[in-house]
Amino acid sequence: TRSTRPQRLLRAVQQKAIKGDPQSVISAIDYFCRHSEWAMNVGDEKGSILDSVVCEVCPTTALELGTYCGYSTVRIARLLPPGTKLITLEFNPAFAAVARQVIEYAGLQNKVCLVEGASGDLIPKMCQMFGIKTFDFVFIDHWKDRYLPDIKLLEECQLLRKGSILLADNVICPGTPEYLEYVRNSPHYESKYFKSHLEYTKVEDGLEKSVFLG
Ligand SMILES: O=C(NCCCCc1cc2ccncc2s1)c1cc(-c2ccc(F)cc2)cc(O)c1O
Numbered sequence: 517t518r519s520t521r522p523q524r525l526l527r528a529v530q531q532k533a534i535k536g537d538p539q540s541v542i543s544a545i546d547y548f549c550r551h552s553e554w555a556m557n558v559g560d561e562k563g564s565i566l567d568s569v570v571c572e573v574c575p576t577t578a579l580e581l582g583t584y585c586g587y588s589t590v591r592i593a594r595l596l597p598p599g600t601k602l603i604t605l606e607f608n609p610a611f612a613a614v615a616r617q618v619i620e621y622a623g624l625q626n627k628v629c630l631v632e633g634a635s636g637d638l639i640p641k642m643c644q645m646f647g648i649k650t651f652d653f654v655f656i657d658h659w660k661d662r663y664l665p666d667i668k669l670l671e672e673c674q675l676l677r678k679g680s681i682l683l684a685d686n687v688i689c690p691g692t693p694e695y696l697e698y699v700r701n702s703p704h705y706e707s708k709y710f711k712s713h714l715e716y717t718k719v720e721d722g723l724e725k726s727v728f729l730g
């Protein structure tokens with residue numbers, strides 16, 4: 517049977533990147549997506565904004581909603597000091613299977629815990645599954661209509677603390693209007709928009725960074 521796009525992306529990593537070198541994995545995926553097939557990774561332009569926020573926060577506990585092929589997982593995990601854990605949730609088993617191999621190729625499997633399932637089911641189990649009290653950093657990049665319900669769920673489960681940072685992808689394209697309206701008008705968040713472009717295109721998109729004020 518024909519291969520899938522995530523499988524072709526993984527093959528590009530295995531053929532072009534250096535095992536154990538996260539930067540070469542990132543570059544191989546970006547090259548594949550620019551020159552062979554577009555894929556919905558956060559990409560290099562928004563990816564460097566993601567990098568700067570992760571470096572500023574220096575999280576000890578981090579959550580990613582939406583793993584896909586593991587591109588942003590590798591971007592985040594490569595910046596985390598030893599002893600920190602990135603938990604990443606993926607709904608689609610085929611995406612998760614590819615992401616595990618991409619993360620392992622980058623040599624970051626010891627810093628990442630990939631959990632398969634729906635965010636709405638898994639978020640309430642974070643404490644019992646991982647003993648996580650609160651997340652310092654959350655990268656939101658899954659179903660666009662789940663952004664708002666899932667941050668409300670994070671609040672309800674008391675998984676956010678004063679100063680927790682949320683960084684949301686695609687707030688313009690495909691767009692998350694209800695989420696934006698909420699974090700920009702809620703007294704519980706201080707929000708800032710980082711203008712950029714949809715990965716590998718000239719279409720406007722951006723990241724919204726929101727600090728939970730408690
Ligand atoms: O849908 C996108 N991303 C989510 C995939 C959904 C995967 C999920 C993970 C998970 C984990 C736990 N619970 C539930 C879920 S659901 C997405 C789409 C575009 C795009 C932009 C323009 C286009 F023309 C076409 C696509 C660009 C992007 O950067 C994206 O991130």
Ligand SMILES: [Mg+2]
Binds near residue numbers: 557657685686
């Ligand atoms: Mg995205």
